[in-house]
Amino acid sequence: MREFLQRTALWLVTITVISCGFWVSSSADAAMLALAICLGAWLAFNLYHIALLMRWLRHPVPERVPDGFGVWHTVFMTLYRTMRTQSQSKKKLTHVLERFINAGEAMPDGVVVLDELDRIEWINPMAVEHLGLDRKRDVGNQILNLIRQPAFHAYMKNASFSQPLMLTFSQPRELVISLQLVPFDSTRKLLLTRDITQLERVQTVHRDFVANVSHELRTPLTVVGGFLETLSDMPEVNDQMFRQFLPMMMEQSRRMQSLVEDLLTLSKLENSPKAVNSERVDMRDMLDTLMVEAEGLSQGRHQVKLLRNCDCGLWGSSQELHSAFGNLVSNAVRYTPEGGSITLAWQDEGDQLRFSVSDTGIGIPREHIPRLTERFYRVDRGRSRGSGGTGLGLAIVKHVLARHHARLEIKSEPDKGSTFSVVFPRERRNDSQAA
Numbered sequence: 001m002r003e004f005l006q007r008t009a010l011w012l013v014t015i016t017v018i019s020c021g022f023w024v025s026s027s028a029d030a031a032m033l034a035l036a037i038c039l040g041a042w043l044a045f046n047l048y049h050i051a052l053l054m055r056w057l058r059h060p061v062p063e064r065v066p067d068g069f070g071v072w073h074t075v076f077m078t079l080y081r082t083m084r085t086q087s088q089s090k091k092k093l094t095h096v097l098e099r100f101i102n103a104g105e106a107m108p109d110g111v112v113v114l115d116e117l118d119r120i121e122w123i124n125p126m127a128v129e130h131l132g133l134d135r136k137r138d139v140g141n142q143i144l145n146l147i148r149q150p151a152f153h154a155y156m157k158n159a160s161f162s163q164p165l166m167l168t169f170s171q172p173r174e175l176v177i178s179l180q181l182v183p184f185d186s187t188r189k190l191l192l193t194r195d196i197t198q199l200e201r202v203q204t205v206h207r208d209f210v211a212n213v214s215h216e217l218r219t220p221l222t223v224v225g226g227f228l229e230t231l232s233d234m235p236e237v238n239d240q241m242f243r244q245f246l247p248m249m250m251e252q253s254r255r256m257q258s259l260v261e262d263l264l265t266l267s268k269l270e271n272s273p274k275a276v277n278s279e280r281v282d283m284r285d286m287l288d289t290l291m292v293e294a295e296g297l298s299q300g301r302h303q304v305k306l307l308r309n310c311d312c313g314l315w316g317s318s319q320e321l322h323s324a325f326g327n328l329v330s331n332a333v334r335y336t337p338e339g340g341s342i343t344l345a346w347q348d349e350g351d352q353l354r355f356s357v358s359d360t361g362i363g364i365p366r367e368h369i370p371r372l373t374e375r376f377y378r379v380d381r382g383r384s385r386g387s388g389g390t391g392l393g394l395a396i397v398k399h400v401l402a403r404h405h406a407r408l409e410i411k412s413e414p415d416k417g418s419t420f421s422v423v424f425p426r427e428r429r430n431d432s433q434a435a
């Protein structure tokens with residue numbers, strides 16, 4: 001500024017001196033003419049630089065600041081430096097903002113930024129997925145018009161956001177979302193969303209499991225308790241009645257024992273590390289044992305057969321596989337009426353090995369098949385309990401097979417019979433026993 005004033009003063013002094021010189025040496029007219037020419041030149045000089053400035057202002061790029069003379073050189077240089085500093089800090093700010101946006105986009109949780117009127121300012125991709133919003137269409141719209149659930153409206157009105165809200169969406173897929181508002185910046189709000197579908201499912205399974213176990217134990221406990229109460233109310237224990245009650249109490253206690261044993265097996269399978277892969281499972285011994293067990297359970301009521309086209313064994317855990325195969329055999333016996341037949345088979349199918357148990361029993365309606373391996377799932381509750389079932393057999397089978405990379409195939413037709421097959425990948429084959 002100072003330099004500008006100095007230079008301007010210098011110009012004016014020079015013009016005045018030149019005009020006075022003309023006045024003294026010539027005449028007042030000559031002085032006026034000289035003054036007019038000098039002022040005109042000075043005006044033209046300034047107008048030229050103003051024109052340069054105006055042209056540059058139309059596209060103000062720091063690198064293209066015009067190059068001027070005299071005081072205008074100083075003006076343009078100052079302009080260039082200011083512009084450069086501004087452009088650098090703008091670049092820095094843009095970079096920081098970009099990093100924040102990228103972090104927001106990459107977040108595993110959903111984030112929606114709301115303005116003071118609860119209109120959407122920004123959404124990240126997770127929030128789009130969780131809330132079914134559209135980044136282009138919905139920005140600028142009120143969130144209350146987009147999420148119509150009454151619980152959400154009540155939550156937004158409540159103005160107390162210390163606890164998250166749980167929302168369930170059924171479209172386009174079943175989704176449970178935990179959602180929380182975090183006010184910031186005095187008027188704005190962050191809406192955070194998290195997908196808790198899986199967690200909710202696990203908790204539901206856990207709740208159902210506890211309810212099922214309690215229910216399964218309550219019936220036999222009530223029966224045994226009832227008998228004991230009746231006996232204790234009797235002034236003298238009637239020997240005949242006692243003998244009548246005893247088998248029924250034993251039956252109920254056996255039921256509880258089987259249930260607890262199955263529960264322990266399941267918990268062991270869930271909590272122990274992956275199945276032993278280095279153990280040799282001798283399938284000849286296994287099949288012999290299973291045949292003896294099937295005949296023992298059947299007590300001559302069924303025809304039990306064994307088919308095999310291979311003497312090969314398996315890599316895995318004998319104990320776990322025996323528990324899984326034993327459950328399939330026991331089911332075949334329990335769900336096949338007297339006179340039916342049960343066939344155990346062990347087959348090498350080239351790229352896979354198959355252990356199967358077929359029966360000519362009651363069969364299973366098609367709609368039940370996908371759910372059979374769920375804990376406590378039964379087609380006919382009464383029949384299962386009546387035959388000593390716990391409802392956990394196929395759940396155990398599923399666990400054991402998963403630990404052996406095997407799969408369960410179920411084919412069944414009501415009143416015709418069922419075939420439960422365990423299919424092992426070829427890598428599980430162990431030939432060392434076949435000698």
Ligand code: ADP
Nearest residue numbers: 331332335378379380384389390391392393394
């Ligand atoms: P359960 O102890 O009740 O037998 P499982 O888990 O072993 O429990 O089997 C689940 C259900 O599958 C049974 O309740 C029964 O309805 C059906 N099921 C299993 N195996 C057979 C079979 N071989 N024939 C007919 N139904 C079967």
